Amino acid sequence: MAFLELDNLEKFYGPVQVVKKFNLSVEKGEFISFLGPSGCGKTTTLRMVAGFETPTSGSIRIDGQDIVRLRPNQRNIGMVFQSYALFPNLTVAQNVGFGMKVARRPKAEIDARVKEMLGIIGLPDLGARYPFQLSGGQQQRVALARALAIQPQVLLLDEPLSALDAQIRVSLRSEIRAIQQKLGITTIYVTHDQEEALSMSDRIVVMHKGKADQVGTPVEIYNRPATRFVAGFVGTLNQIEGRVEDAANGLVIAGGQSLALGRRLEQSNGTSVALAFRPEALHRGEHPGEIGLTGRIAEVHFLGAVIRMKVDIGGTQVSLDSFNRAGADLPRAGDDVALSIAPGDVLVLGD
Amino acid sequence: MNRWLAWGVLIFGVLYFILPLYGMAEFSLSMRRGVYSFDAYTKVLTDPTFQQTFSYSVMMAVFTIIFGVLLVVPTAYWVRLKMPEARPFVEFITLLPLVIPAIVIVFGYIRLYNTSSWLPLTGSVTGTNLLLMFGYATLSLPYMYRAVDTGLRTIDVATLTEAAQSLGASWATILARIILPNVLVAVLSGAFVTFAIVIGEFTMAALLDRPAFGPYMQLLGANRAYEPAALAVIAFAITWACMGLIQLVSRFSKHTKAQR
Ligand SMILES: Nc1ncnc2c1ncn2[C@@H]1O[C@H](COP(=O)(O)OP(=O)(O)OP(=O)(O)O)[C@@H](O)[C@H]1O
Ligand SMILES: [Mg+2]
Numbered sequence: 268m269a270f271l272e273l274d275n276l277e278k279f280y281g282p283v284q285v286v287k288k289f290n291l292s293v294e295k296g297e298f299i300s301f302l303g304p305s306g307c308g309k310t311t312t313l314r315m316v317a318g319f320e321t322p323t324s325g326s327i328r329i330d331g332q333d334i335v336r337l338r339p340n341q342r343n344i345g346m347v348f349q350s351y352a353l354f355p356n357l358t359v360a361q362n363v364g365f366g367m368k369v370a371r372r373p374k375a376e377i378d379a380r381v382k383e384m385l386g387i388i389g390l391p392d393l394g395a396r397y398p399f400q401l402s403g404g405q406q407q408r409v410a411l412a413r414a415l416a417i418q419p420q421v422l423l424l425d426e427p428l429s430a431l432d433a434q435i436r437v438s439l440r441s442e443i444r445a446i447q448q449k450l451g452i453t454t455i456y457v458t459h460d461q462e463e464a465l466s467m468s469d470r471i472v473v474m475h476k477g478k479a480d481q482v483g484t485p486v487e488i489y490n491r492p493a494t495r496f497v498a499g500f501v502g503t504l505n506q507i508e509g510r511v512e513d514a515a516n517g518l519v520i521a522g523g524q525s526l527a528l529g530r531r532l533e534q535s536n537g538t539s540v541a542l543a544f545r546p547e548a549l550h551r552g553e554h555p556g557e558i559g560l561t562g563r564i565a566e567v568h569f570l571g572a573v574i575r576m577k578v579d580i581g582g583t584q585v586s587l588d589s590f591n592r593a594g595a596d597l598p599r600a601g602d603d604v605a606l607s608i609a610p611g612d613v614l615v616l617g618d
Numbered sequence: 619m620n621r622w623l624a625w626g627v628l629i630f631g632v633l634y635f636i637l638p639l640y641g642m643a644e645f646s647l648s649m650r651r652g653v654y655s656f657d658a659y660t661k662v663l664t665d666p667t668f669q670q671t672f673s674y675s676v677m678m679a680v681f682t683i684i685f686g687v688l689l690v691v692p693t694a695y696w697v698r699l700k701m702p703e704a705r706p707f708v709e710f711i712t713l714l715p716l717v718i719p720a721i722v723i724v725f726g727y728i729r730l731y732n733t734s735s736w737l738p739l740t741g742s743v744t745g746t747n748l749l750l751m752f753g754y755a756t757l758s759l760p761y762m763y764r765a766v767d768t769g770l771r772t773i774d775v776a777t778l779t780e781a782a783q784s785l786g787a788s789w790a791t792i793l794a795r796i797i798l799p800n801v802l803v804a805v806l807s808g809a810f811v812t813f814a815i816v817i818g819e820f821t822m823a824a825l826l827d828r829p830a831f832g833p834y835m836q837l838l839g840a841n842r843a844y845e846p847a848a849l850a851v852i853a854f855a856i857t858w859a860c861m862g863l864i865q866l867v868s869r870f871s872k873h874t875k876a877q878r
Contacts, residue, residue, distance in 0.1 A: 338783075340784070340788060341786075348781060354800075356800050365782070365785050365787075365795075369788075414785075
């Protein structure tokens, strides 16, 4: 049995359903990201775990115990907010020690833990400052230390980095991950930034309209998206509309060309499907063992290490990335090109 | 041209305000013929009735402030947190004491809580004091509520509450350790206004027959010449000291120093 289990969780606001049949099992020490567009219900789901919203139905179990009935202050769950939410009237050290003080821990223990926490977040000397005397990045680190100081069973973070500028965001990202791994704390991290989710998580939950579309490791999510939405939301994905010609032999007609995928398809003959592939999977030239295609180059963007091209295949524009090599000629718009792609890199997406 | 007009208006305003004050202060110092002296002040300050009524009113003010804070801070907090749609309604209610005369309130009290009623508060001294305190709290409600509500606006009440809750804090802890300290400056400014109101209030204290400072001032004013002027200057000084304290307090709170 998993450490944290969300079972058929649902939430209605009046007649509007914002979370639908949400199931998730999180192992102890795992780092899970909720990834999805704005308004898909990430925050709502997280707040139900924290206890700030009551699920309309379903259960939330930590270590086998159903916590839906518990009030937020009885759940022992750490929470980090987008707006830091440090207590402005308390110093950094008092902020970090707040949870333990509320729990009436002895002063010596509080002091020791506060010191340890400030060390972990790399701000050992700022204990006496007030929140307004800190930068945004520092404030968010203190907020993290405050949430961790109570040794919570689960740590929840709701877009903790989105109020910070790009540079700090990237460095703090790896710092949070390192702290999480060091303490081995079970974590749910809400974000709409796919780079963040892909780089930090053990597993990602891609959410769409209140549902968990796919749960998987970053590699699975990126390489084998389960739905069209996941495929389109994570990374750049080319899609060409097509029709199954021969499911048994994996023959699909797309962009006026016949493609042999060399594997059995689930879809029956005649159904329309989308063929999806990453820009870096498609390359110029003919390669044995791969699917051959022809197209016409529409645009060429030289980005330094990478050359990004838009290629027209039977009326659909797709992106193609190739590495720049010294001495190679830059293709020109209007050229006809031969293209190839490994059959395994082509996803067949039904509706 | 415009500038002269502005200066003119300013000077007129200052004179309008200062002259009566000056006249009163001057008069209060003229008890001894021909020379300025503090005789009137000495007389007033050494009068045992002054001391009794003044300390009675100060005590009432302190209790009123404590009661007002306990009533207003949780209410304003709760309204902001849980029922923001009720805010205009609550604001309207807190404004009512400005339009309902104190005399109406106190007659209402006397009718409701007289010795032959279901809760004979006016039957005992403690009961009457309690009633008077409720009356004072009502009078100061508009100022207290507004001050606290404005203070609450400067912090993110909802998120701070949730942060504290996730750290294990109960409602009482959140109010006492997070909310109150953060609106302390606002609470204190409300408290000083309350203090000034209670010290000068006449109607309620007189009709409930309590030995407060307001009725004493009135009594003195009706029977003496120089002492009332001295008393008025003293009352003024107290009010201004309160205002000064508001300023001072908002400066000494550490965590708000550099906030924009
Ligand atoms: N208190 C509420 N009352 C009614 N509807 C709400 C309430 N809170 C959220 N919603 C709705 O629920 C849906 C999901 O909201 P939620 O905050 O969970 O989205 P999110 O995935 O966190 O989005 P974002 O990335 O913008 O933060 C939204 O459509 C929102 O309008
Ligand atoms: Mg959100």
